Amino acid sequence: MADHGNSANALLERRLQELAEERRRLAMIIEGTAAGTWEWNVQSGQMRVNERWAEIVGYRLDELEPICQKTFIALVHPDDLALSDAALQDHFDGRSDHYVCLLRMRHKNGEWIWIHDRGRVFEWDGQGRPLWMAGAHADVTELQQARQDAAEMRQRLQAVVDASDEVAVIATDTDGIITLFNTGAERLLGYRAEEVLGHANPGIFHDPDEMAAYLAPLADAQGRAPTIFQALTAQAQGQTFSRQWTFLRKDGQRRQVRLSISRMDGTDGERIGYVGMAIDITEILQARAEARLAADKFAGAFTSAALGMALVSLEGRWLDVNDALCRILGYPREELLQVDFQRLTHPADLQTDLALVQDLLAGRRTHYHLEKRYVGRDGNTIWARLSVSLVRNERGEPLHFVSQIQDVSAQRSSEQRLFESEQRSRITLDAVADLVLSVALDGRIEYANAAAVRLLAGDGALSLAGHNVQDVLALTTEYAPQSLLDVAVLLDPDGNAVDLHADLLLRMGATTVPVDLTRAWLRDDEGHVRGAVWVLRDDTQQRARQREARHLAEMDPLTELGNRRGFEAHLQQAITRVERTGQAASLMYIDLDRFKPINDTFGHLAGDAVLWAVASVLRHGVRDSDVVARLGGDEFAVILSGCSPRRAARIGGELLHTLSNLSIPWDQHRLRIGASIGIAPLAAGMSVDQAVAAADAQCYRAKAMGRNNVQVQGEASELPGGPPTDGSDG
Structure with missing residues (x-):
């Protein structure tokens, strides 16, 4: 029976040890996730939370005690309580496996922070009612703000893209799926955005025969050609790829476009997709085609040329005209020969034309070109490109003028449409808050949008x-x-x-x-x-945000002191300041005594608690202008600007005394620690490594002299601390 009892006791003791180890692992996991944990008695309202739960909302645990359901209600945003209650009820009624809610809680500083709250019932009473729940809080404020910023950025981008419907803007992901389809694209292609977003590939807009001819030379040895998306985006890897293409509208119409494709990269430099901008040039090409057709007709002989041609007297009367000119001006040949060009020239252009004629007669030029307006027989305005030369006899005396007149009304109309399109683009740029400047290589500003004019020249500038x-x-x-x-x-x-x-x-x-x-x-x-x-x-x-990231990179996460990287940067600055000003400065090197037994006996969590307490002593034991850092393990350093070695020794003695009296509660024990401190003055011309080596040597000297004392380079002083301990008093 005794043997049976001893066996049972041994089994119970092993089970208790296993449970303790499991509890320790769970505590480490919870601490590693930085989550706030909670337990709630649904019937009584009683709550139990960990220290992190209170830290998330800016409090110490003792500031919130006693903690109950009312504590939670007081901290939650009033608008979010109903959401939380609804999520709880869904969980209690079995409609969800867990209680999950995104809500706002008031931080101690008065700000609202976003909390992701998750938990579940782990104990029910005899009537099947929820009795105990447990869960965790996580601070997701930065994530929520990032989501809001991203949504606002997408809205601003969409507004800018949709501000001009003259340009079709189509964006895709890396697989060619359309992610953006602006109003200009809807107008050009006849599709609604919802018809193509999320599933369509922009290759569907290209003329199949045109693309087949383009892709054929790109096929590999097995005859496999790339897709339209692959072929075009391959051209846009290093720079924007622009080319004229035929697009097919949803209704089957063909439109000629100038398509420019650019690669889009994320902030990390990785490709995230492509953006294409297409401008409909169908009407422009048609106008150009008409102009080329007219030019071909004008290339014939004088009488049969499509180009208006005339022989004009020195007084301005038409001596001879071809059929093309009659058609341009709308006059029968006989009637046109009875009038002069002055009568048919638009009044606003007449003086310019006459001045150029005088230059010809005076010999100041051999020919001239002028875009001018004629008044047709029906009173309509005709834009023409006029080329005039003067024919002289052997003696150089003027005989008559030879005029070539090309109707450019269609081209002027096209240019006007292009000008109006440009104006709309400028209006779009003026709606952008960023400063946009177009600058020539000599520094002369050619264009500035409204934001740039307003900011750089003042509200009254135009x-x-x-x-x-x-x-x-x-x-x-x-x-x-x-x-x-x-x-x-x-x-x-x-x-x-x-x-x-x-x-x-x-x-x-x-x-x-x-x-x-x-x-x-x-x-x-x-x-x-x-x-x-x-x-x-x-x-x-x-x-x-970049400065904050650099700050975090130079901070020790356990003690919230500077790490070695940040320490070395501050130490170099201190040495430089000594060189520049000659002001004294000292470096203190601190190595904890008998820290390893604490880690070995009580575990790393106890060691972390000791390191945190030591960091607090050092932080509050020196001036705000001094730099305290944890160099690694149980080694610390303090840069004392404007401080001589003798004064640094006094400060070291005070720190040593405080550390010797430091007592950290841990389970049923109280942990104590000692320290060996070495001090060395900073000198001009010294490197960072030399300064650290000098202070470390004094710290080693302090350990060699029995630990728990302060040693200063160049001085024989020793400042003893409290008696050495074994790391525990309990």
């Missing part, structure tokens, strides 16, 4: 065209904020200023605004760079 960009745009950099940047470096196609835009500042009076500058080159018909388009966007928030 235009910046003709101004030099250096005179109106004051750019500097974060590296040299007091030195204005010569914007010529941004207008040099062969320059190396491509990365400057990441650190640009726009000076506005006494203040500066971080800006991101995007640059695209403008080219002439021969492909030569003739200028650039700049888009300047306020980059304040993005720079702030």
